[in-house]
Amino acid sequence: MNNNLINVVNLVKNFDEQSVIKNISFNVKKNSIVGILGKNGAGKTTLLGMLLGLITPTKGDIFILGKNLKLNKKEILSEINFQSPYVDLPKKMTVEQNLSFYSRLYGVKNFNTVIENLVDDLKIRNLVKKNYGSLSAGQKTKINLCKALLNKPKLLLLDEPTASLDPETSIFIRNYLLEYQKKNSSSILITSHNLDEVQAMCSNIILLKSGEIVSEGNIKQILKNYNYKTLIELFLSEG
Amino acid sequence: MFSRIIALLIRYKNISFGSVPRLISIFYWPSVQILFWGFFTNFLISNNSYSGLGILNIILSAVILWDILFRGQLGLTMSFLEEIWSRNLTNLFISPIREFELVISLIFISLIRTIIGLTPAIFIANYFFDFHLFELGFFLIFFFFNLIIVGWSIGFLVSSLVLRYGHAFEELAWAIIFILLPFSCVYYPLDSLPPIMQKISIIFPPAHIFESMREILINGVIRYELLKNIILLNVAYLTGSVVFFLKIIAVSRKKGLLINQGE
Numbered sequence: 105m106n107n108n109l110i111n112v113v114n115l116v117k118n119f120d121e122q123s124v125i126k127n128i129s130f131n132v133k134k135n136s137i138v139g140i141l142g143k144n145g146a147g148k149t150t151l152l153g154m155l156l157g158l159i160t161p162t163k164g165d166i167f168i169l170g171k172n173l174k175l176n177k178k179e180i181l182s183e184i185n186f187q188s189p190y191v192d193l194p195k196k197m198t199v200e201q202n203l204s205f206y207s208r209l210y211g212v213k214n215f216n217t218v219i220e221n222l223v224d225d226l227k228i229r230n231l232v233k234k235n236y237g238s239l240s241a242g243q244k245t246k247i248n249l250c251k252a253l254l255n256k257p258k259l260l261l262l263d264e265p266t267a268s269l270d271p272e273t274s275i276f277i278r279n280y281l282l283e284y285q286k287k288n289s290s291s292i293l294i295t296s297h298n299l300d301e302v303q304a305m306c307s308n309i310i311l312l313k314s315g316e317i318v319s320e321g322n323i324k325q326i327l328k329n330y331n332y333k334t335l336i337e338l339f340l341s342e343g
Numbered sequence: 344m345f346s347r348i349i350a351l352l353i354r355y356k357n358i359s360f361g362s363v364p365r366l367i368s369i370f371y372w373p374s375v376q377i378l379f380w381g382f383f384t385n386f387l388i389s390n391n392s393y394s395g396l397g398i399l400n401i402i403l404s405a406v407i408l409w410d411i412l413f414r415g416q417l418g419l420t421m422s423f424l425e426e427i428w429s430r431n432l433t434n435l436f437i438s439p440i441r442e443f444e445l446v447i448s449l450i451f452i453s454l455i456r457t458i459i460g461l462t463p464a465i466f467i468a469n470y471f472f473d474f475h476l477f478e479l480g481f482f483l484i485f486f487f488f489n490l491i492i493v494g495w496s497i498g499f500l501v502s503s504l505v506l507r508y509g510h511a512f513e514e515l516a517w518a519i520i521f522i523l524l525p526f527s528c529v530y531y532p533l534d535s536l537p538p539i540m541q542k543i544s545i546i547f548p549p550a551h552i553f554e555s556m557r558e559i560l561i562n563g564v565i566r567y568e569l570l571k572n573i574i575l576l577n578v579a580y581l582t583g584s585v586v587f588f589l590k591i592i593a594v595s596r597k598k599g600l601l602i603n604q605g606e
Contacts, residue, residue, distance in 0.1 A: 209347050
C-alpha cells in the first residue's frame, strides 16, 4: 500500500436500481500519470466524483495517501484538487478574487506569492483583473487549472484538461502538467476523450466499460497484449 | 476553520456588494416600504380622529421587523443559490470546507446583508416620520435576532429543497415568506384571525413576536410567556432546518447531485 497513492477496493455505486460502478478495484502508484478511459456512460465521472468525496459509494473503500476517504475526507481533500471544463468558478468575481478565495479555502500559506507565481507560469497575467464570467471557454480552462494547482496537490484529477484550448495552448498546458508532475512528485489522474493526449501524457490507463474495468496497466504493455498499435484501436474494440 | 469562514464571507461580500446595482437592491426595498407605509399611515391619521395609540409607530415597527425576517431569509438563500447558479458547488464541496463552516458563513452574510439593508430604512423612518424604533429598547435586539433566526430557518429549508429537487423550487425563495405572512399577525392581532388560522399561527414564532411588539408599544406590557414561546419555537426550527440542510447535503452526495449542478 505504501507505494500507492490511491487504493480502490471493491467499489460499487448504484443510483437507485442502476449499477454504475460494478465492484472495481485498482491502484494508482505515487508519482504517476494515469488515464481513465471509457465511452460516455462508462462510469468515469461517477468514479471521479467518488475519488473527490462528492459521491458516496454504495459499497467499497477508497484509500488516498494511505488514508480511508470515508474517515479522513477533509484531510485528504486538502492534499488533492480537481479541474474540469464543466465546473465553473464564481462568475461574478474577478480571476484574482477567485484565486484568493480558493487559496484561503485550502489554507495556502503566502497565497499572494503562490498566485503570482502560478499566474506567470500559466501566462494568465492579462486575465487576473477580469471577471471570470467574461472569459472565453479556453481562458476559463486555464484559470480552472490555476485554481487546481493552488494547494500544490499530491493528487491532481483532471477532466478533459485541454478542452476548448487551441492546439498551441494545449501543447503548452500538457507540457506544463508533465513538468509539474515531475517537479512535485505528484500523481495525475486524467479522463479525456482525446486519446492522443492520453497516450502522450500517461504511463498507465484504466479502461472502463459499463462500470467495469476491462483493461488496466501500462499502455505499451496493454497495446502489445491486445496486439493494437494505438489507444484509439484499443478504445474502439474494447471500450 | 476561521480562514475558510472568512474566505466564504469575503466571497459573499463580493457577490452582495460587488456592484452598485446589487448594493442598491439590498436596501432600496426596505426604504421604499417605509416611505410607502409611513405616508399612507400619516394620511389615515390625518383623516381620522383615531390617532392616540401611536398607530404610526406600530405600523412602522411592524414593517421594519417583518423586513428583518424577509431580508434574513433572502440573504441566506440567495448566497447559497449563487453557488448553484455559478456552477461552483463542485469546487466548493471538493475543498476541505466543512459543512458547518458553510452554515456559519451563510448565517453571518445574511446578518450583515440584513443590517446594511435596514439601516437606511430606519434613518428614513426617523427623518420623515419622527419614528424611533429604539423605543422597543432591549426587546428590539431580542425581536431582531428572533426574526432573523426565523429567516435563517426558512432559508435553510428553501436551500435544501433547491439542492435536492432543482430549480423548480427556486420560486420558493421569494414566495415562501408570503405564505407565512398571513399567519404572522404582522399588522393585526392574533385574535382577529379565524380560530383555525389562530391555531396554525401559534406554531410559528412571528405571531408571538408581533403580539409581543404590540403589547409593548400599546400597553407597555411585557408578556413573558410569549417570549418563552418565541425562544422555544426558534430553537426547534433553527435546529431542525440546519439538520435538514446537512441531511440533504448527505443525500445529494449519495445521489450524485453535487456534480455539475448549475444553470
